[in-house]
Amino acid sequence: MNLVMPLLRHAAHHPDKIALSHNQERLTYSALMQRVKKIAHGLQQNGLSHNKIAILSTNRIEFVEVFLGAIYAGxxxxxxxxxxxxxxVNAILQQCEPGMIFAETAFTKHLVMQDRDTQLLTFTAEEPGSYDDWLDSLKPEAEVDNTNELLFIGFTSGTTGTPKGYMRTHLSWMTSFEATSEAFQLNSMEHILAPGPLVHSLSLFALMQSLYWGATFHIAQHFDAGKVLQLCKQIPNMILFVVPTMIESMMQHALPGQTQIQALISSGGKWSEASKKRSKEVFGGSKLYEYYGSSEASYISYIDVYAENKPNSVGRPFNGVEISIRDEHFQEVPVGTIGQLYVRSGMIFSGYYHLPEETASVFRDGWLKLGDYASMDMDGYLHMAGRVKNMMVSGGLNVFPEEVEAVLQQLPEIQEVMVFGVPDEYWGEQVTAIVKWSGEQRLTQDEIKKYCRQHLASYKAPKQLITVDQFIYTSSGKMARHAMKEYVKRVMI
Incomplete structure (x- = not known):
């Protein structure tokens, strides 16, 4: 089934319900679907069917219209x-060969058009041949041929190399939407806000889920903690899909007990136990959930911050998700033992675009390899050890930076921390911590070591501290580890 079909039903049964809200602009389900139908007709009128449609834009209503219009057109x-x-950008355009490109004018200057017949439409009303002019010239058709198993192609943020395309199907996302209502005990799903970039899977998923359930999605041009809290004050019962760094920023602006948020649902990075504890105080009365997932796997596991006392766990598997922890020989390891994490469900992606070898490397016997080390406890809760690509070898022993970071984040003097390995002739890799301090008080190297030895093996304690004023983040709000490593290398030289 085409994912747009439920939206058409909402438009028929609740035509005046607001589908999208952005600043002072509102679009009802009826108006949105009229525009979606026109876009779909326009694409097919241009001879486009199953073609790629590129969208290069910040968060705005037009982004949503084109995204849905392309899907509805097949x-x-x-x-x-x-x-x-x-x-x-140009490498992705060359790889995908889109039939049409929709973009904000500011981003079109350096586009290299591979095919002269590819039409470029800009989201600027004053320009001739703009998106608005094209849309006004179209008429919605009653029927379109929209049969296509593939829903969209998303791309990773590219912080460690060229962005990699992942293919999602209609069915995989609709299965994921159903999992939301089963896992998160929400009072209602009327207003949803995901203030991250819509080009990233967390916010895009929240947008499509909102429309799938007939809710109102509130578009944020970019994340601003003060504006997010103000909007939540104006519209009580809001559900927020956010990353941990956003929660930290919101807590700096919010007054304890003064927010009217229905639920904070965190993903896109480990939500520290210290931050969860503060969130209970600041967002008292709000439901707090953390889920672990990925662009390739969708939902994997989740935890209710209030109901479940499992420190540093990312919870139990979503309904329909199978989890297996295996060694390097693909043999399952005993309960409590760390191994590579594999998942199997109806929500996983169908492969990497034009990368058959990459796709084959992550699938084995129907299982998807996540690239994470993890363990499962006796109660069925998942505990993450760390990313395969982040693991260090110090003194011949494996060290997961995420494990050390989780310990250091318990210190009130530390606001943010990243641990990584610096090449060392003696140790192989020297465990190093980059620290942003909470205030004026700073701990010494010996104090850090002494604290770590209460919770970690001695070889895991940082042997070097580097202080920074600010961390670098990806556009999706995650810590940019690769960029931070490069920054530190420049500083240390």
């Missing part, structure tokens, strides 16, 4: 991140 939208370099 085409495949390809959202592209405006924060990518010009080289990355």
């Amino acid at each position: 085409c495949v939208p390809v959202p592209m991140d405006p924060k990518w370099s010009n080289a990355e």
